[in-house]
């Protein structure tokens with residue numbers, strides 16, 4: 001084709017072993033989670049931060065005149081990871097509790113003694129906006145180096161009106177200044193703060209009457225609303241956190257404000273939060289470690305994404321993993337996350353979440369990759385924007401250090417991500 005009739009591209013990624021596109025409708029469920037749309041020896045064309053095309057290299061070379069070429073040196077290319085459930089915005093750490101747990105204390109015993117979420121809430125309340133941003137940025141750096149290009153980020157360590165808004169503001173400041181794109185979630189109902197101890201209903205009153213409307217107003221004026229990025233509302237439905245009736249109040253109030261829903265359910269006990277969240281149309285239901293066969297059947301019949309979190313049982317030394325194999329076999333849409341947080345999962349690595357899911361939850365590497373990319377994007381409402389390598393989506397992709405992408409799950413403890421491209425640029 002003569003040069004003059006060729007389409008212009010900013011960038012052509014060439015000399016790949018394969019491009020694993022994960023392209024197509026999502027979220028993928030059941031056997032479709034094994035369909036990766038891998039194209040051997042493919043190239044990817046990018047313009048203005050978006051993907052123009054992915055396909056066999058000779059065909060793309062004939063079609064596009066590219067200003068730059070990036071040589072993948074015979075390695076595999078996969079979509080950037082989307083981490084759909086994080087508590088990455090916080091101050092302080094809980095390394096002392098890590099030692100207590102090794103000595104035998106359970107997560108719930110530590111929580112009952114004023115540790116756990118309450119301990120991070122004390123540190124986060126005491127931090128200024130600038131301190132919160134500065135504490136979080138290195139964690140986002142580590143996530144990015146490990147291939148995460150988009151991440152959800154929850155509030156829930158402020159637990160009062162001002163500190164919750166400050167966490168959301170920190171999320172917006174980081175989204176504006178860090179290559180990882182963030183999706184905010186308001187999680188005011190994460191824990192009952194100490195000043196409401198024994199008065200959880202009164203705290204729920206505060207969340208519903210004051211904090212949620214303030215968060216909704218903040219969102220409406222935020223960079224996220226301007227960009228069409230949703231803000232979710234989440235609740236921790238669990239013994240010692242919020243019971244079923246309290247969770248319903250929070251989620252119904254959020255829905256009345258027009259905000260999409262998520263819920264932490266079935267982490268330690270099946271309180272009925274899963275059925276509640278699905279009834280109210282939650283976009284995702286997260287944790288699901290103790291979900292039984294009835295819950296798996298509910299998930300298979302629901303459009304919601306089941307976000308499973310293998311890093312948490314791993315970190316707690318538990319073998320009670322969410323039944324992700326049964327979920328996929330039943331036809332549910334499963335996503336993976338790190339849940340990066342200072343207590344139950346101080347882990348920035350989506351490849352490690354994949355590695356654990358393959359070993360303990362019996363996901364195949366292909367299912368784990370779809371769960372970490374396309375399905376995770378749908379879990380945060382961005383399934384049309386990121387999560388796969390297809391025309392029109394943001395050019396967030398990873399050049400690996402291996403020709404066989406399955407090494408992402410097969411190896412563990414290292415980092416097989418050689419180059420991260422964010423909106424078509426190496427970062």
Ligand SMILES: [Zn+2]
Nearest residue numbers: 085087264339
């Ligand atoms: Zn969580």
